[in-house]
Amino acid sequence: MFKPTRRDFLKQTGLGTAALLAYPPARVLGANDRVRVGMIGVGNRGQDLLDEVKAVPNVQVVAIADVYRGRFEAARKVAPGITTFDDHRPLLDRKDVDAVIVASPLHTHARHFLDTLAAGKDLYAEKTMTWSIPEAEQCLAAAHQSGRVVQIGLQWESSGALADAKRWIKDGLLGKVTQVNSWMSRNTPHGQGQWVRRVPADCTPENVNWSAFLNGRPDRPFDGFRLINWRLFWEFSGGNVTENMVHQVAWIMSALELPLPTAASMSGGVFSEKDGRQVPDTIAVTLEFPNDLIWSWQSTFSNRHYGLGEHILGSDGTIEHGWSESDMVNGEEGESIRFFPEKVNRPHGAALVGKTKDQDHMGNWIDCVRTRKTPNAPVEIGYQSAIAAHMANLAYRKKQRITLEEAKAVVPQF
Numbered sequence: 001m002f003k004p005t006r007r008d009f010l011k012q013t014g015l016g017t018a019a020l021l022a023y024p025p026a027r028v029l030g031a032n033d034r035v036r037v038g039m040i041g042v043g044n045r046g047q048d049l050l051d052e053v054k055a056v057p058n059v060q061v062v063a064i065a066d067v068y069r070g071r072f073e074a075a076r077k078v079a080p081g082i083t084t085f086d087d088h089r090p091l092l093d094r095k096d097v098d099a100v101i102v103a104s105p106l107h108t109h110a111r112h113f114l115d116t117l118a119a120g121k122d123l124y125a126e127k128t129m130t131w132s133i134p135e136a137e138q139c140l141a142a143a144h145q146s147g148r149v150v151q152i153g154l155q156w157e158s159s160g161a162l163a164d165a166k167r168w169i170k171d172g173l174l175g176k177v178t179q180v181n182s183w184m185s186r187n188t189p190h191g192q193g194q195w196v197r198r199v200p201a202d203c204t205p206e207n208v209n210w211s212a213f214l215n216g217r218p219d220r221p222f223d224g225f226r227l228i229n230w231r232l233f234w235e236f237s238g239g240n241v242t243e244n245m246v247h248q249v250a251w252i253m254s255a256l257e258l259p260l261p262t263a264a265s266m267s268g269g270v271f272s273e274k275d276g277r278q279v280p281d282t283i284a285v286t287l288e289f290p291n292d293l294i295w296s297w298q299s300t301f302s303n304r305h306y307g308l309g310e311h312i313l314g315s316d317g318t319i320e321h322g323w324s325e326s327d328m329v330n331g332e333e334g335e336s337i338r339f340f341p342e343k344v345n346r347p348h349g350a351a352l353v354g355k356t357k358d359q360d361h362m363g364n365w366i367d368c369v370r371t372r373k374t375p376n377a378p379v380e381i382g383y384q385s386a387i388a389a390h391m392a393n394l395a396y397r398k399k400q401r402i403t404l405e406e407a408k409a410v411v412p413q414f
């Protein structure tokens, strides 16, 4: 019987040799030079990022690529004069594009990541960095080899709360941290599953470069529901683990300077709305880390009372980080971070409230494109958080605990 290997998988997705390329040099930009940006994938998130990058001084958006031509008009309203493509390759061929923002669906991230670097452009790549572990390894190697500036769309890496948490942890206020608990919760009206989007009337085969969307997945007739609702299906998505857990695990790994998890478990299922989705809406993940630490993450789409947050539990103190809103993009008003001493080990310690301001994640990327410094969410945290997320999903799909070594040996299946 034919047993596919990781090499077969990378060949099928067209990613086989990308990491071995010779990378062209980046254009050297002065402090006052305009940064010319292209975008791949300008759907919901892409529209937000278009607004964000337009707000950064001395940036020009020159071109966008999206397989669904219905996206072009909305983008032109924000950035008049842009050139539009229904394939990312001609955009990458353009000499007047210095840097590229990728906000396409998860299953195309590695393709867009590798092609952008191979074209000699700097990159802002939405999370999760890749759809699979072999792709994450390929992208990490390519980023290191290419020397391009890579910022991952893990915007919490630029948050003031993370700076506060790092400082308190470095100062030893928490003592030995053995457990971290995180959660995220959302809710929707009965009968309206989280994430489900209406398919626009102009989302037709004539208006969509369908084979570019499939990106190596088995060929089939045009399916507008899958194009618009790719998040619900394993072959394009990693569900809520790659949509949201990835933000929180990256934040915790950065705060505590954690290496990759040694093992993962995950249970749950499609409990909230049985609407044909494949990815679970109710989830309990446990990640095991070296040096005596476990991290748990719970998520539900049927109750939003507790919003989203983390408890970092140390022998000498606790960090409580929370958002009253579960919206990772617009929830600013609810965020808080506090430290509470454990009186048994820190009897005279004072409670603290974090006050550090957030940095502009997009502005940080553009700044690094000019200065060649390392951005706040570099490829390494993109890689680490992607591996952690994929380990959890692999454990769920195998219905058993999985170690890092076992997860790395898995050949992805669509």
Ligand SMILES: NC(=O)c1ccc[n+]([C@@H]2O[C@H](COP(=O)([O-])OP(=O)(O)OC[C@H]3O[C@@H](n4cnc5c(N)ncnc54)[C@H](O)[C@@H]3O)[C@@H](O)[C@H]2O)c1
Pocket (backbone or CB within 6 Å): 040, 041, 042, 043, 044, 045, 046, 065, 066, 067, 068, 071, 087, 088, 103, 104, 105, 106, 108, 126, 127, 128, 153, 154, 155, 212, 213, 215, 227, 228, 242, 243, 328, 329
């Ligand atoms: N950082 C954050 O807080 C945050 C928030 C939301 C979404 N995201 C991420 O942004 C990405 C996009 O999510 P979304 O909600 O905008 O999805 P979306 O479906 O609204 O947008 C994706 C766009 O990519 C286009 N596309 C599909 N295949 C393509 C291809 N091969 N080449 C070019 N364009 C292609 C689609 O037509 C669509 O317009 C995802 O990775 C998601 O996880 C990040």
